[in-house]
Structure formats: C-alpha cells, structure tokens
Amino acid sequence: MDENLFNRRGAENTEAEITKNKKYLIIMIKISVTPFKHKLSSSLTKQKITILQINLGKRCNLTCTHCHVEAGPKRTEELSPEICQQLIEIIRTFPQIKIVDLTGGAPEMNYGFKLLVEAAKLTNKEVIVRSNLTIYFEDEFGDLPEYFAQNQVRVVASLPCYLEDNVDKMRGNGVYDGSIKALQWLNKLGYGKEPNLILDLVYNPQLASSEKFSLTPDQVKLEKDYKVFLEENFDIRFNNLFTITNLPVGRTKLHLERKKLYAPYLQFLESNFNPNTVENLMCRDQLSVDYLGNVYDCDFNQMMNLPAKTREGENLTIAKLLAADSLDLIDEIQTAAYCYGCTAGCGSSCGGALV
Ligand code: SF4
Numbered sequence: 001m002d003e004n005l006f007n008r009r010g011a012e013n014t015e016a017e018i019t020k021n022k023k024y025l026i027i028m029i030k031i032s033v034t035p036f037k038h039k040l041s042s043s044l045t046k047q048k049i050t051i052l053q054i055n056l057g058k059r060c061n062l063t064c065t066h067c068h069v070e071a072g073p074k075r076t077e078e079l080s081p082e083i084c085q086q087l088i089e090i091i092r093t094f095p096q097i098k099i100v101d102l103t104g105g106a107p108e109m110n111y112g113f114k115l116l117v118e119a120a121k122l123t124n125k126e127v128i129v130r131s132n133l134t135i136y137f138e139d140e141f142g143d144l145p146e147y148f149a150q151n152q153v154r155v156v157a158s159l160p161c162y163l164e165d166n167v168d169k170m171r172g173n174g175v176y177d178g179s180i181k182a183l184q185w186l187n188k189l190g191y192g193k194e195p196n197l198i199l200d201l202v203y204n205p206q207l208a209s210s211e212k213f214s215l216t217p218d219q220v221k222l223e224k225d226y227k228v229f230l231e232e233n234f235d236i237r238f239n240n241l242f243t244i245t246n247l248p249v250g251r252t253k254l255h256l257e258r259k260k261l262y263a264p265y266l267q268f269l270e271s272n273f274n275p276n277t278v279e280n281l282m283c284r285d286q287l288s289v290d291y292l293g294n295v296y297d298c299d300f301n302q303m304m305n306l307p308a309k310t311r312e313g314e315n316l317t318i319a320k321l322l323a324a325d326s327l328d329l330i331d332e333i334q335t336a337a338y339c340y341g342c343t344a345g346c347g348s349s350c351g352g353a354l355v
C-alpha cells in the first residue's frame, strides 16, 4: 500500500509498477481512506538525523502473530560482513548519531549484533536492543543478559500484556513464562534498578477479530498497572512502558485481510487521526537500515519496501551516505496509508506514545 507509487515520474515507472499503481488505486477507492499526505498541512520533512535504527535480519526464535517483520526461525535473511562493516563506519564517522537502535527479527541471532554494539559503545552512543527476552534460553545465547549489562545496553523488551493468556496467544505457548524468567534475570543484574541499566517494556494490543477496534490504552495508566502486577506477582521492576499500535503491515496486515478487516481498520485509524502527533513522529530524525544496506524512513516502510529518497529522487543506501559524507540527504519522508497507525490517538512509535 504505497501511496507514493503515484508520485513517481512516468518515465521511471515500470510496467509492474503501473499495474501495482492501478491495483492500489482500486483498493484505495474501495477502502476510501484519504491518502495520508492529504491529511497533513505540509509535507512531512526530515530533521537532522540522530538515530540509526538497524534491522539486522529476519531470523527469530519466535513467530508472533502480529509480527510486522514476518520473522521466524526459518528465515535466513541477515546482515552480511560487508554491510556490517559499512554500518560500523557510519557509526564511527557521524557523531550526530546519538542512538543506535538494533532490531530484527531477534537482532541478537543475526550476524554482526555484537560488532555493532561494541562499535556504538566505543563512540559513546546509547545502544538499544529490541529483545524478545526468550532468546536468552536458546543454545548459544545464554550470555546475553550479562553481555547487555557489561555494555550498558538499553533493553526494550516485548511483553504485549502482563497476563499470561494474552501473551501466549500472540507469541506462542510458554513465551510468557520465559519472559518472566528473563525479566527476573535482568533485574538480578541490576536492570530496572540501576540508573545506567534501563529496562523498558513494550505493550501491543491483541489483533482485532471484529470491527470493534480500540486504540492503545493510556500509556501512563497502563504502565502503573504493569508495574503493580509484575512487582506483586513476580517481584519484577522495569523503567518505562511503551504502548505501540499494531500497524497494518506484515503478519498484522495478513491477519486483517484474512478477517476482512483491513479496510475497516485503516478507516478506524484515519478517523482517529491526531495532527498533534505529527511533529513527534519517529521517522522525523531517524534512518532505518535493512540487512542489505538500503535506507528507509522507518522499519514499517522497510517492511513494505518503500525506500527513503534523496532530494534527487534516488533510493538511498548506506554506501551513498558514506560517499556523500552526510546523513542528511532526505528532505521528504515517504508515507503510506499505514502511517495512520502512528498518528491515531496518542500516536505510536518505537518509543511509545507521541503526545
Ligand atoms: S514480533 Fe519480535 S519476537 Fe515476535 S516474531 Fe517478530 S521479531 Fe520475533
């Protein structure tokens, strides 16, 4: 669902793209969702880049029902040594990058994970790992909690609910139990307690099974509920809770299509459009890089194959950033209908609500 397909110049359009455009137009007419761009009072522009988010690959030990990456144990796509080296060069070259945010799949399973952590720490950047927690119990990965603590990596961990049934329904049997043990392990190492060992949790809503959609609950209130429940029942402490809306991308999109809820969900998100979220959208100051070194405005665009564009309209890669000796080559952010997921209600981003 790429509304920018319409914006490309005719000469550049291949036959496949034209067919795709037509299909898109038909779908958009049927769905009757306002193109996201039309909803904005001015074009969505990039600010100075301060965050480098790297998606190391699609390998993961889990296969969650809502996964926008469609990650899993059978996926093989991952960073190559060559691209990893280019990323390390980017990290070393640009002091303007304050945060290196590592995601996947399970980023820890993919090539280059520790190399990137160490390159970022050497240059005094904050390192975030988006961890599913259960990976620490797989062969070869039992050293991760200690490794994170030694390197003061900020752990942003998925726990889509504080109740067992909901977590296991989304992520697989036994995942809740493993997550609780992992959180207790991190706590023992000082996570959630010491100021330099930050542990954040991520809430995702359950996938909709009818048109009774709802927005993510109030983040502040839900954080309190999580804290009370986890401390009382498991003696677990953590720093922040991030509420993240399910964008209709990847497995979430497939699920909605299967249930014939895709169009109604987009309409629901549009009807909750909040213009106050736009200023804080995560795509404003970040670059998202895939395992092949292609650059996107965010991880969702990455999954939907909507690359970031230079001012000249070219697709961007990290090799081009290095050659230009600049990270700030993008003026306009590429948007699509699923962007309504980031702007509905209190908004949504990898750091939680926006307003
Ligand atoms: S949501 Fe996260 S943990 Fe679940 S399959 Fe996707 S990448 Fe893996």
Ligand code: SF4
Pocket (backbone or CB within 6 Å): 281, 282, 283, 284, 297, 298, 299, 300, 301, 333, 334, 335, 336, 338, 339, 340, 342
């Ligand atoms: S999906 Fe969200 S973060 Fe990505 S470009 Fe759209 S609004 Fe920005």
